Amino acid sequence: MANAIDQTRRMLSLVTYLRERPGARVTDVARAFGVTEAELIGDLNVLPLCGTSFRGGDLLDIDTDGERIWWHNVDDVAQPLRLAADEATALLVAARAVANLPGLRDSDRQALLRATAKLETAAGEVAAASSQLSVTFESEGSVFADVDRAIAERRRVWIRYYSPARDALTEREVDPIRLFAVGHTYFEGWCRLSEDRRTFRLDRVAEIKLLDEPSDPPRIEPRDLSLGLVQPAGDDPEVVIEVGPGGRWVAEYYPYDSADELPDGGLRISLRTPDPGSLRRLALRLGRDGRIVSPADLADRAREAAVLALAAYGE
CATH class of the missing domain: 3.30.70 (Alpha-Beta Plaits)
Structure with a gap:
């Protein structure tokens, strides 16, 4: 199951792939990237929110009719990127903050540091100004990093989790399966306490520890979250x-x-x-x-x- 970083990598590759294949078929693209068509459509719904400017201009004009994928403004966004001072500052500050995130895989950290060094060289004087700013992550950021690492290394986690429905903290061991965002950020996993699939909101995780025990969730079909996290059944009260x-x-x-x-x-x-x-x-x-x-x-x-x-x- 792809985690958030893997999805980001895939979407970056997807941009290059689609630029070279106008009108590509959804089935062919999904097969090339080893994902389901539903997962690919999910990526395509995010790409139009991305672009070459933090100010909202020059966004990727990509859409699909369900069979083929069309990118309408390839030439507009293919020009060399020129960052304004505030954009370069925001990128540098964010990159340094993420590089210090607890639990980040060392390979990802090193890749990020190399990219940051190149950006600092290109930014010139702006890089010096950005060094006076810093960002610190709250506990949710640390939980995200630990869960992401657990997924990548196939390790079980121990958590203390707050359940608002019962107004209580519970301790449980979980085999993480995936991270996702639907309004809030969640991770889905196989809960060893309930012996069932459960979804946990990151900001309700009071404490988390990576265990040496290998993660071994049963094979389960991922839920389609396109209609939201809560999807009541017809026979529910x-x-x-x-x-x-x-x-x-x-x-x-x-x-x-x-x-x-x-x-x-x-x-x-x-x-x-x-x-x-x-x-x-x-x-x-x-x-x-x-x-x-x-x-x-x-x-x-x-x-x-x-x-x-x-x-x-x-x-």
Whole structure:
């Protein structure tokens, strides 16, 4: 399973490949890069956000009709890159920060340092100015590096993980499978505690250690995340929530079956979830902006949790 760095390498090669093969067939390109067509389409959805300027201009105009891939502005972005002072500064600062990231593979670190040295030479005086700036990563960056290294070296990890649904920290050993981003950054792995596939949000990993135990997850089909991280099944329990105007964001954040307008400008939202109890925290967050209508037992539990929360504040 490709990790984030492998995907970046593939996408850089993909640019060169497509430039030399206008109208290339999706099936041929996927076969050449050893990925599924769905993975290739995912790369093609990212490439139009890339280009030769940090300011948003000169982006890659690449699209596909599902059968062939077309790059419409090859000549426009093929000119030699000329970095402005702020662009060169941003690149140098970011490169130095990443080079110091804990857990980065030594080969990647050395390659990055070589590229940084070349950029410093080309940037001239700008390089000196950029040396006065620095960036430090929070814990999530360190977790990303450790998971990425574990995937590359096929090693198991031990984590202390916060579960908001249970409001508890758990310790578990996990065989990491892949890193991905859907709003937040996650890693997917085979959890030895639950003996099942689990997804972990990086900013909820309180502590992580690489183990000497080899990673040996069972062969599992990767999930298609194009429709989002949470994809409820048709037989999941139905929950109905009514929100006021201040709670309309729920329909943007949660996948739902229906969202009907209410006279006060709010919504009556019907959604499905394999764990209705996890929505109790949503009810507390909404406060006066919303309430759970059904199922009745979930509404009662949410109401009891609100009473206990208010009691803790002496209200």
